[in-house]
Amino acid sequence: MVILVTKWFGSFILDEKSGRILDKRLMPKDAQEAAEKLALMQRGGILDEERELVAGKEKPNVSDRRQSELGRPMMFDSSFIKASDYGFDDRFMHDVMVGLGKLRTSEPVPRDRNLVQAIRSLDDQISTINLYSERLHEWYGMHFPELADYAHDKKYAELVARFGDRDSIKEELGIDIESIGADLDDEDLRAIMDLADTLDRLYDDELRTEAYIQGIVEQTCPNMCAMLGGPLAARMVSLAGGLERLASLPSSTVQLLGAEKAMFRAMRSGKRGPKHGIIYQHPDIHRAPYWQRGKIARALAGKVLIAAKIDQYHGEFAGDRLNEELRVRVAEIKKRYPDPPKKPQKPKGGKPRNRGGKGRPGGKPHRH
Missing domain, CATH: 1.10.287.4070 (Helix Hairpins)
Incomplete structure (x- = not known):
């Protein structure tokens, strides 16, 4: 099996087992051209050289998720491929990285x-x-x-x-x-x-x-806006640090955005953590009884994450469908959990029941 590996100085096709380089395409020796190719890679693009190397090969493995359309991403240690072995020195790398920095900082701001x-x-x-x-x-x-x-x-x-x-x-x-x-x-x-x-x-x-x-928010996040409304959708994107990062988060993190302080405080104290963050502002959550809020917040976070992914990758509008699916799920939660959970009864005398050892019904005695 072969694997595609791209370094800052070139792209390589290697035998995955032996690590032997089968073919390569090196970066141009012009620092500006090399910087432009690296900028394309950082934006998630595929280099022409990478496509040439995998042409005619049956779905090789790749070492970077960016190259997923060319093959299956795999972990691969390519540290043995040295730039100096191909005529690229530290001075050239410095010039390339300076050029890359200038290109990225001058790009239009999303x-x-x-x-x-x-x-x-x-x-x-x-x-x-x-x-x-x-x-x-x-x-x-x-x-x-x-x-x-x-x-x-x-x-x-x-x-x-x-x-x-x-x-x-x-x-x-x-x-x-x-x-x-x-x-x-x-x-x-x-x-x-x-x-x-x-x-x-x-x-x-x-x-x-x-x-x-x-x-x-209506222009960049139409699906999130349809689900959360403009102000709440904007705050979710802000708390995540951008739409791209929000779309990459797990739904459990989306559910707790804005509650980081409470979460870390609970971790330090050993108490129960929060069930929702700023997503609590959604009417389906803050109008629900307290015992249903965590479940509704979990369902909403999952739908919001789907909406964020659609918005990030410019998919077709699905806000109405997602809202309907959420409405059905909220109705199921309200029907399944109509009453608050019963609090555990304290044993007589106010002392906690022994959960192990001799005092536990059916439990085995401690061995000495």
Whole structure:
């Protein structure tokens, strides 16, 4: 049996048992050309030289999953194939790797990578908005504390930024109440209005970022978007570090994305680990009784993983079918587990029952 092995300096066909090289195609001695071929390999492509080497051979083995279309991937130790044996020195390797780095960094950024950054930007905006909002309520509350009962979030910031003094705001809202707040100097009120104006613009920025994220996720992840909705699908991709990585994860990891801290805390303490991460935000999970949530989360994670794979490899839209399959599975879980599990009864006296040795019914005595 022969095996195809590709190193940075060439591709080789070897006898798998003896390790004897039967044929080879070396990289060009031009560093830029070699770098371009390596870049193609890193993007998952197949080299023309690799196809030439396996042409006419009946499904050889290959040493890299990237070459799966040419043969069956197998582990193979090719460390004995040295670059120096074929006229490639360290200086040339350095030039090739520098060229490869320049090529990869100048490639167009996939849209799902932009999605990861956009979600993190949105989180930063939300954190900043919360800080500014807390400061504005505390500061302006000294002048008009009752406003918090009539306006919230963006509306609160907008009213303070536009009108400032409480009498104008009361007139705008059409309310007639007596405030217990203190009067402020014009200079102090102006400083508060500047803060409110900044907060108001931050709310606008947040809306634009959310619309941008929704557009990306609908374009790049239509199947995930159909299953989870835009915001949750975007956060799943962000937590995984990109759509490609998400599509390569096992479903158990997809199920726990966002719950890493709780999982490691449970591992250290020996307690039971979490059953779901951010996927809990899906209505089928957070509306279900607690004893059904883990099973539903497992079913949803499996469907989400299928959707991610379809989106990553640009398959046909299957979101409706996956949603229907999930609906059937959720119905089965609800029918099969309608009642909460019974808690184990404690033995009389409150002491735990001996599970082994002489105290165990039918158990054998310890040997000394």
